[in-house]
Each structure stands twice: as C-alpha cells, then as structure tokens.
Amino acid sequence: MARKLNVAIVGATGVVGSIMRRLIAAERGNWGEVRLIASPRSAGKQLDVGDEVLTVQAIGEAAFDGIDIAHFDLPDEVSAEWVPVAAAKGVVVIDKSGHFRMDPDVPLVCREANPGEAANRPKGIIANANCTTLALIPTLAALNAEFGLVSMSVASYQAASGSGKEGLEALYAQLQKIAGVEGLGTMGSDLRLVLGEEFDAPFGAPLALNVVPKVGGWKDDGWTSEELKVRNESRKILGLPDLKVASTCVRVPVAVGHSQVVHATFEREVTVADAHRVLGAADGVDLVDDPANGVFPMPIDSVGRSGTQVGRIRQSVDFPNSLEFFVVADNLMKGAALNSIETADLVRRELEAAQ
Numbered sequence: 001m002a003r004k005l006n007v008a009i010v011g012a013t014g015v016v017g018s019i020m021r022r023l024i025a026a027e028r029g030n031w032g033e034v035r036l037i038a039s040p041r042s043a044g045k046q047l048d049v050g051d052e053v054l055t056v057q058a059i060g061e062a063a064f065d066g067i068d069i070a071h072f073d074l075p076d077e078v079s080a081e082w083v084p085v086a087a088a089k090g091v092v093v094i095d096k097s098g099h100f101r102m103d104p105d106v107p108l109v110c111r112e113a114n115p116g117e118a119a120n121r122p123k124g125i126i127a128n129a130n131c132t133t134l135a136l137i138p139t140l141a142a143l144n145a146e147f148g149l150v151s152m153s154v155a156s157y158q159a160a161s162g163s164g165k166e167g168l169e170a171l172y173a174q175l176q177k178i179a180g181v182e183g184l185g186t187m188g189s190d191l192r193l194v195l196g197e198e199f200d201a202p203f204g205a206p207l208a209l210n211v212v213p214k215v216g217g218w219k220d221d222g223w224t225s226e227e228l229k230v231r232n233e234s235r236k237i238l239g240l241p242d243l244k245v246a247s248t249c250v251r252v253p254v255a256v257g258h259s260q261v262v263h264a265t266f267e268r269e270v271t272v273a274d275a276h277r278v279l280g281a282a283d284g285v286d287l288v289d290d291p292a293n294g295v296f297p298m299p300i301d302s303v304g305r306s307g308t309q310v311g312r313i314r315q316s317v318d319f320p321n322s323l324e325f326f327v328v329a330d331n332l333m334k335g336a337a338l339n340s341i342e343t344a345d346l347v348r349r350e351l352e353a354a355q
C-alpha cells in the first residue's frame with residue numbers, strides 16, 4: 001500500500017487557513033501527518049483539525065522537513081520568501097498568494113479548466129488564482145468549451161473577508177460602531193461623522209453601509225491590481241492569451257462571498273436555453289436561475305458551498321452572441337481553500353501512483 005503523504009497548512013491561523021483546516025479534517029484519512037505552520041507570533045497555539053488538536057509551528061526551514069505537499073496561505077511577500085525554501089526541500093507547494101501566478105514556469109490550476117497543468121510544475125510550485133478569478137472560471141470554462149469565449153466585461157462585488165482576518169474584523173468593528181450610535185437615522189447619510197479616519201483601514205474608506213471601488217493597489221492607467229489579476233489570470237487558466245477583458249472590482253459590506261456581473265461575448269451563437277443546458281451539467285457550477293420563483297444566487301447563500309453559483313442569465317438583442325449573468329462564490333472556499341484542496345488531490349494521486 002502507498003505511504004500516506006504528509007501535508008502542511010502554512011498560514012493555518014488566517015481566515016483561509018481556518019477553512020483549510022476544516023477541509024483537510026474532512027479528508028483526514030488521505031493524509032499521514034498534518035502540520036500547521038504560521039508566523040513565530042502563533043508558535044505554540046493549539047488549533048483544531050477536526051477531532052485533533054495540533055500545535056502551530058513557527059515558519060522556518062525545519063518546519064518543512066518530511067512534508068510532501070504544502071498549502072501556502074500567506075501574504076504575498078512572505079510567500080515570496082518561503083515558497084522557494086519549501087520547494088527546494090522537495091515539497092510540492094500550492095501557493096495562494098499573487099507572487100508566483102504569472103511565472104511561466106508555475107502552472108495556475110483550476111480543476112474545472114486545466115487539471116492536467118498540475119503535473120507540469122518545473123519549480124515544484126503550483127499557484128492558486130485569486131478569489132475573484134476562481135469564482136468565474138468554472139462557468140467561463142464550460143461556456144468557452146461550447147461557444148468560444150472572445151471577450152468579457154466584469155464588475156465585482158467583493159466581500160470583506162477577501163482582505164483576510166484584518167478585513168473581516170474591520171467590517172465587524174465598523175458595524176458595531178454604527179449600531180451603537182443613537183439617532184443615526186436623523187444624521188442623514190453622513191457616516192463619516194460616525195466612522196472617523198481610523199476606520200479608513202484596510203479598505204481606504206469605511207466599508208460599512210458603503211461601497212469602495214478599489215480592490216488592491218493602484219496600477220497603470222487607473223486599473224487596480226485586482227482588476228488586472230482578473231484579466232491576466234483568466235487568460236492563463238483558460239489558455240486564451242488574447243481574451244479581451246475589462247474588469248471593475250468593488251468592495252461591498254458583505255462578510256463572505258464574492259459576486260460578479262459578467263457580460264460575455266462568444267464566437268458562436270448562444271441562447272439562454274443553451275447556457276442553461278451547458279451550465280446545468282458543468283463541473284463546479286450550480287445553476288441557480290429561476291427568476292419567476294425569486295431564485296437567484298446571493299453571497300448569503302454561498303457561504304460554505306463547494307460550487308460556484310450562476311444565475312440571472314439573460315440576453316440582450318443589442319449584443320449578438322453575448323450573455324449577461326451573475327456569478328457568486330464563497331471566496332474562502334472555491335476562491336481559495338477548496339481550489340487548493342482540489343489541486344492537492346490531483347498531486348496526491350500522482351505522487352501516490354509514482355511510489
């Protein structure tokens with residue numbers, strides 16, 4: 001019988017790390033040792049992985065001894081430093097940061113689009129795309145296979161937890177501050193009086209009862225880093241280097257679940273009925289589209305769900321070969337932890353077969 005592989009969650013104390021612990025617990029029988037790693041600040045902390053209570057180790061070269069596959073759930077600059085260290089020790093790294101995603105020698109893998117790429121990892125590193133892109137890919141991959149995707153225009157409505165523990169805690173703190181203010185209704189809309197400058201972090205402006213049309217840092221020509229990720233990472237995963245993409249990323253006061261409005265144009269003719277047929281059978285897609293009965297996808301219903309949800313599928317006579325739709329996914333599940341687990345499953349099967 002094949003030796004059971006050892007797996008590490010690096011960044012086990014973060015919001016993505018906490019979902020990783022839950023998902024690994026659900027498939028505990030597949031693994032030998034499960035090791036939890038975080039910053040030296042968290043060393044010695046006791047965390048649950050299902051019924052087990054494990055002690056967090058501080059990151060360091062020795063922390064990767066004996067590990068076969070490591071899920072990295074760290075800030076970009078920390079991944080940049082430690083991923084090569086783990087890979088040099090023969091660990092297969094699945095990294096969720098933005099640092100390695102566009103490296104031509106690092107595959108960017110999503111099971112529903114390019115699972116075979118997981119085996120093509122010259123640096124021993126596989127990247128996990130950003131949460132906004134991953135929410136779109138299962139739907140886009142299925143429609144592209146059938147109708148040939150040519151271009152898309154996307155607007156996102158992204159949850160606070162996309163900014164990690166800090167983002168989620170900031171939203172809750174702002175909501176608590178607002179809830180504690182008497183007579184808010186008579187203050188009109190000037191929430192700036194309630195939420196002073198100290199609440200501008202980490203979104204650049206208060207998020208509670210607001211929307212912030214800036215996700216990530218500013219890049220050239222007014223685009224943000226998140227908007228460029230949607231374009232570049234979609235092209236790489238779908239294998240469509242010439243895909244035309246325009247994206248506007250917006251942060252909204254939702255705890256978990258990224259939503260996106262998509263206008264997609266295809267090479268071939270497509271109808272709403274065609275899209276229902278294709279998406280109803282697509283891997284990783286839940287078709288949630290029964291407007292007559294008030295059924296459509298929403299972030300509140302996406303939390304903890306494995307699939308991505310798509311609905312509000314429409315067609316305008318003004319735009320031939322095009323569809324409008326609304327996609328929602330739990331940014332911590334398919335947008336992060338679940339996709340990483342699915343990629344690790346491909347690698348685990350490959351390594352076990354090679355033993």
Ligand SMILES: NC(=O)c1ccc[n+]([C@@H]2O[C@H](COP(=O)([O-])OP(=O)(O)OC[C@H]3O[C@@H](n4cnc5c(N)ncnc54)[C@H](OP(=O)(O)O)[C@@H]3O)[C@@H](O)[C@H]2O)c1
Pocket residue numbers: 010011012013014015016017038039040041042043059072073074075076078096097098129130131161162163164165166331332335336
């Ligand atoms: N949140 C999302 O929706 C989402 C989706 C897709 C991808 N991602 C990516 O996933 C990664 C983790 O995001 P997150 O939202 O889980 O962030 P988070 O909640 O802020 O957690 C960050 C984790 O990194 C650890 N860490 C920070 N500095 C470290 C250091 N110097 N050395 C070792 N460990 C360190 C933290 O450990 P301590 O607790 O010890 O500080 C914590 O475990 C990021 O690259 C993010 O871009 C996030």
